[in-house]
Each structure stands twice: as structure tokens, then as C-alpha cells.
Amino acid sequence: MTTAQIKDVLALATARLAPAGEYIFDEGAEAASFHLLLDGHIQVERLNAEGDRVISLHIPPGQLFGIAKALGRTTYPASAVAAVDCVVLSWPMSQWSEFADRYDGFATETYSVIGARMAEMHNRIMELATQRVEQRIACALLRLSEKHGRQVEGGTEIAFPITRKVLSEMTGSTLHTVSRLLSAWERDEIVKSKRKHIFVLDPSRLEQLAQ
Amino acid sequence: MTTAQIKDVLALATARLAPAGEYIFDEGAEAASFHLLLDGHIQVERLNAEGDRVISLHIPPGQLFGIAKALGRTTYPASAVAAVDCVVLSWPMSQWSEFADRYDGFATETYSVIGARMAEMHNRIMELATQRVEQRIACALLRLSEKHGRQVEGGTEIAFPITRKVLSEMTGSTLHTVSRLLSAWERDEIVKSKRKHIFVLDPSRLEQLAQ
DNA sequence: CTCCGAGTTTGCGCTTCAACAACCTTTGGC
């Protein structure tokens, strides 16, 4: 895309600040807009019939999300919540095809993102189907630190606040089990954690635990 | 697509018969072709590091598969095996973009398929994360009978041979547990099974079991 | 017709982990 094209596109967007905890859109709602995360972290989640929350993925800044239209859907398949204060650009879904037609590489880029997300979901399915809780949590921490990590002295910090509860909802477990494991791993100096913040100190041993 | 266009397209395809058990392509292999299943049933699967097989989805006749290129990938993310004798049309992946450009609706149609598959994977993740084995197996049977069912007197038969082992690999369980549950459900006249064949007699009670 | 192997059934012990419960700690609002 040229600079002129970028200007055009930005002129059509609405920017807004979503404070931590705000829902950008809800599962099942009509997909009226697609979004770009400029800053912050978005959590994509669904509730099952019994009301258990399952967190499917986290969106890092710079990614499009809520692109239901690209997949032939008219409603959002999941909800998106701001995990921290976020800056979000939004466009009406009606402009999707225009964008795709007009800007070369827009569609290709988008489908690469979708491909990557599918691959990630595929991995999650494998993990859930074959690994034990301990391994799954180790995997989740590794993924988070790789994709959403920030280097600090001594290790990698996960770049947004994350509770035991959230980690359990990402791994199909309970906050109790997560708490126990994090405590054990902290004793072994594999991770370190403050409330809502986790640091991976020794990724190689975490990988071992994930097998 | 017009009839003339269909003829063009078919002229470029290679047709072949894949006997039951044959691998159409392997996980990780270079994505040289994309395929259309004319007849039969394809099973998409992956192996994890320990060699456990996980079955992600089943492809019904009439669907495209192995469409890695559409998702910006150069290798297949999973393997595809013929679950029964299959008739498969294949095109070299190099023709993908040509097809997408030339035939209106081709791309849109494809992305709808991808959207549906993502939705299904999403559901699988939810199930694996929150439901117990019994519920997951009930869900799997319902899905199979809906998407790959064939009406027979008294119920619905799953349209391709399926072992306890396969069902366990679809649900992240073991063939023993599946066997036990099927036996119990057969006593309650919810399902009926011959070796490699399963009939769903009472879908409503199965839905109850799946909650 | 017989044999062999793939598919299935069933029992038993043992591990994993969710459920329940109680208590502790940190943080932010007033």
C-alpha cells in the first residue's frame, strides 16, 4: 500500500480507546465492523452452554480482528475483550470488499493471518486432546511469552495482566491447579509471578515440561 | 460458474481413485496440489510429538481440501487419508490464484468453507476444554450423523466405516472408554453398532447426554 | 474350512485433577 492509500483508509476509520475489560464486540452479535488493534491486547473468548468461559486466542497490536466477513459470516463467532487499555481502529463491514479489491495485498495478508490462527487452533486441539494439564499450561506460557512477551532482565514478561483464572480458561483447567503449578515452578525458578503478572525465567525447562 | 467454465476447469484436473487407507497428502509436505473430493470420505489428521494421532475433521464429498495456498501456507498443516475408497480431483497449486481470479464466487465459496471449518475447530476446542469424555463422544456422534449421516430404517448410519479407535482419536479419549460407552448406549437403545459401523437411533437422548 | 489378525469387550488398579473449603494477600476506594 502506498502512503496515499494509507491516508485514504485512515480517513474512513473510527478510532477509539477501549478501557481494560470493555467488550469490543459480543459473540453472536451482527458483525457490523472489522477492527485493527493499534495498541494493547485483545482477548477472544466464548462461553459454553453452562457459562464456562473459554479463551481461544490473544490478539497482539498490529493485527486485524473481527473479520467475520472474510469468512462468509454475518455474526461474530466469539467475543473480544480488551485485556488492557486498547486503541482500536474500526471500519464498517460494508467497506471490507472495497478494501480487499482496492488494496493489493490486503486480502492475501488477511488470509495469512487466518491461516496462522487456524494453525494455532489446530495446535490447541492437539494439546487438549493428548496432553495433561501440566503440559498444556507450560505450552500456554511458552506461547504467551513468545507472542506477547517483553524482555526484562532475567527473563520474559507476559505483556498484559493475566490471572490464574484466565490461564485456566486458556488451558481447560481450574485456577486452583494453575496456582499450584505456578507455585511449584516458582520454587524451581522456572517462572516468577506477581499478582496478574507472570515472568518466564527458564523457557528451556518449560519446554521440557511441555514435552 | 457457467457450464463452459466448468469444462475448462475439469480439463485441467487429474482424477484418481484413492483406495481406503491411502494418504492423499502428508502433514508438513510441500503443498503441491489442491483437491476436490468427488466421492468417499476423507479424514484429516495430525500426529503429535509422541506419535498420538488426533483427527481434526472429516471431509464430505463435494468439498475442496488441501487448500493451504488460500491461507498463505506452502506446506500442508495436516495429513489427509481416505476413510473409504475415494474419487479425488486434483489441480496443481499454481492454478489456485488463476481459479480465484477467473471464476467469480470461487474465492468467496472457499472462504466460507474455511469459516465453517474454523467454527467447527472452535467448537472442538470448547468441547475439549469444558466437557467430559462422555459428552464429547456424544457430540462427536451427533456431528458425524448430521454431517456424514445416511438415513436407514430406524435411525441414521454414519456413512463411512469408523472404529472405536478413530472415535477416541476424534475426542481425545481411548478406545476402551469409547467401547464401554457405546455398549452402555446400545443397552439403552440410543445407538447400535456393528464392527466399524455405527447407527444413531435416538439423537434427542444423545443431545441430552451432550448437554 | 480353518486360521489369523484386526477390532472389540470387560475387569481392575492407579493417576490425575476437579470440586469443595478455608484462609491469606494485595490493591484501590473512600
Added chain:
DNA sequence: GCCAAAGGTTGTTGAAGCGCAAACTCGGAG
């Protein structure tokens, strides 16, 4: 500085379901 609420720790218990083992049965190859 106090309080409430959110978040975290830790112990105990019970059950789900996996691993192992052994036996059974069907169906096809020869």
C-alpha cells in the same frame, strides 16, 4: 488507615477415565 473485593494459596477428597491385561468375535485370505 480501613475496608471490601479481587486475586491467590493450600489441604483434602472423590471420581473420571487412562493404562494394562486378558479374552472374545468377526471377517477375510488362503
